[in-house]
Amino acid sequence: MAPLDRSSSSGRALPATLNAWTNFLTDTELPAFARTVSEVTRIAGDPEASAYKLASAITKDAAMAARLVKLANSPLFPSSHGNIQTVDRGVVLLGFDAVRDLAVSLSVIEQVIRGQSRDALLEEMALAFHTATQSQTLARLAQDKESAEIFVAGLLYRIGVLAVLSSPDPRVEDYLAEKADFDPNEAVQIARMEKRVFGCDMTQLSRRLAQHWSLGQVLQEALAPDPSQAGERIAAGRRIAEVAMRRGWESKEANELLSRVARKIGLKLSDIREKVHESSEVAREMAAQFGATKVAPLIPQTAQGIAKSKQAESAARDGRGTAGSANTDAAETEGDAGTDGRFLRPDPLLQLQMLGRMAELLNGKPDLNRLVHTAVEGVHRGIGMDRTVFALLTGKQDAVAAKFVLTEIEERLQASFRFSLRPEVNPLLAAVIGQRKAFWVRKDSPPDERKLVRGPFAQFVAKEDFVIHPVLFGDKCIGFLYADRANSHRPIESSDEASFRQFIQQLTLGLRLLGVR
Known part of the structure; x- marks a missing residue:
């Protein structure tokens, strides 16, 4: 037939x-x-x-x-x-x-x-x-x-x-x-x-x-x-x-x-x-x-498998601990930070959606502001950061100031995020811009790396984990993307840092295309 x-x-x-x-x-x-x-x-x-x-x-x-x-x-x-x-x-x-x-x-x-x-x-x-x-x-x-x-x-x-x-x-x-x-x-x-x-x-x-x-x-x-x-x-x-x-x-x-x-x-x-x-x-x-x-x-x-799923669901409903359990103060603090509704958690699916949105922006005529804002949003909401900042060089190129900011707590962060690039004042930021270096600084980072964080910027990060990466437009460094978990005191894991670099790679590709066009 x-x-x-x-x-x-x-x-x-x-x-x-x-x-x-x-x-x-x-x-x-x-x-x-x-x-x-x-x-x-x-x-x-x-x-x-x-x-x-x-x-x-x-x-x-x-x-x-x-x-x-x-x-x-x-x-x-x-x-x-x-x-x-x-x-x-x-x-x-x-x-x-x-x-x-x-x-x-x-x-x-x-x-x-x-x-x-x-x-x-x-x-x-x-x-x-x-x-x-x-x-x-x-x-x-x-x-x-x-x-x-x-x-x-x-x-x-x-x-x-x-x-x-x-x-x-x-x-x-x-x-x-x-x-x-x-x-x-x-x-x-x-x-x-x-x-x-x-x-x-x-x-x-x-x-x-x-x-x-x-x-x-x-x-x-x-x-x-x-x-x-x-x-x-x-x-x-x-x-x-x-x-x-x-x-x-x-x-x-x-x-x-x-x-x-x-x-x-x-x-x-x-x-x-x-x-x-x-x-x-x-x-x-x-x-x-x-x-x-x-x-x-x-x-x-x-x-x-069904039994394990039910146990996981029960544990999720009950929270990370039970009333009257003998947790230390440190553990309680960590648990509170992890479950506090003010702080975002990593969301791999959202990361992929935001990366996909950036890719879609590149298919047409890229808009710089939309591209950067999507990257900031993807890092902040997708990776689950407390503070995410895209900073640009100022007119005299001797300092950096926040252009886009996302945070769950500090409402006036954008106005206060402005730091000198003089090496003797902020050697880490000077290395990010001048030498185009990226940093993933943790509480247990080597002392030589921690020593680069000085002055007002050191007060801003407060000895917490953060990631920072230069942003290039053509052959020029125009600023950086920064993210931390300073408010919740949570660590930045290797998977978080890898996801952060994925957004940087996509942002860099977009800026490169803009430079060509």
């Missing part, structure tokens, strides 16, 4: 062959994704390309860069890599291929999220994340070498389905209605139905897109008619994810499947069950880190 013959709302003929679907998704549905993939894979595939070039291509998309850095420090990669705080360091430590695959998968998820918000699409994305973590777990248990690549390949294993479900194609509803009548194990019958409805089955489309978009060798081998060992791990991970979602972790089907997987790998069923159950929690965490917050709750939890 021929594919259903329909036209889109615009009157354009709908794709009805494998080639037509590939061209449609590349040129019409996901062109921004296709461009990103093309640029990233071109650089990553060039033996002459440097880590800097690949990092620069990714950093153009601030939201992607921020998520990639967070993922580089997630359970996806071994902790032996250390704390990766920038994209270029991630390229060096993780390798071109790993960073390329991460960037591509991030771009896929972003484009899919922007598509149709069908329940079926969210479920398919939940299966994708669950497949990815289960595939990686099986690979690690079997001591395979390419577990990180298997995660990304597992995530994109059904890229054809994700792409089609995110499209406005009217045939999708017919497809979903018919598919509901099939058991997931009836793969051959489902493929025939897909070919009748769309002109190709989803495995064929996934394979073609993986080749056309250069989505990594591991994924292409997994989708081949004769799949690789990695492909077998991914197929098993997919079956585990499907059974958990359709039948539940305690079902007979789940136990039988895990028994077969345990025999295949040569491990005890109890060991496999423990690791697979842990992976479901990791899958929820990874979905959130990829920005798919609506997807995470759809990944089935184990009984142990």
Whole structure:
């Protein structure tokens, strides 16, 4: 039977062959994704390309860069890599291929999220994340070498389905209605139905897109008619994810499947069950880190995972301590600062939104004031700072004064934030402007660094943690971005400082574009 013959709302003929679907998704549905993939894979595939070039291509998309850095420090990669705080360091430590695959998968998820918000699409994305973590777990248990690549390949294993479900194609509803009548194990019958409805089955489309978009060798081998060992791990991970979602972790089907997987790998069923159950929690965490917050709750939890979630919710309701507990004064002060409604807490999702807003500003004709104000707001509200200041050189260039200020407490901060740049008065500020140095000063910083904080500026920071970074316009330093937690006395963690630099990178890129234009 021929594919259903329909036209889109615009009157354009709908794709009805494998080639037509590939061209449609590349040129019409996901062109921004296709461009990103093309640029990233071109650089990553060039033996002459440097880590800097690949990092620069990714950093153009601030939201992607921020998520990639967070993922580089997630359970996806071994902790032996250390704390990766920038994209270029991630390229060096993780390798071109790993960073390329991460960037591509991030771009896929972003484009899919922007598509149709069908329940079926969210479920398919939940299966994708669950497949990815289960595939990686099986690979690690079997001591395979390419577990990180298997995660990304597992995530994109059904890229054809994700792409089609995110499209406005009217045939999708017919497809979903018919598919509901099939058991997931009836793969051959489902493929025939897909070919009748769309002109190709989803495995064929996934394979073609993986080749056309250069989505990594591991994924292409997994989708081949004769799949690789990695492909077998991914197929098993997919079956585990499907059974958990359709039948539940305690079902007979789940136990039988895990028994077969345990025999295949040569491990005890109890060991496999423990690791697979842990992976479901990791899958929820990874979905959130990829920005798919609506997807995470759809990944089935184990009984142990549900119990932990309830404990966490109970602890959050009860607060950090209980009445009558024997806390020290210092601990009470720290707890009060942490829960005081006047002080902001880090909000990774808001950080990504503000970085994305900055990127959008750069797509049109950048407005300097809006760009800087968005950066200040992103640092202040997204990272959870007490005081955030963008300061500019004064007319005589012998001092700096606040241009934009955000604070929850000190209403007159903008009027009072003005400091001399004379080295003998403010050596740290003089180094920021004159030598273009950035500083992350903490309570436990070396004495030589703390000695640079003097005079009125020392009174302003009051021995608390702060971060400060020069802001460049062309080849000139025009001021700096400063943030602290002096009011709440909270520390600035390494993750906060890394996020701060992400905003600086995006602001610097914007000012560079303004200088060129």
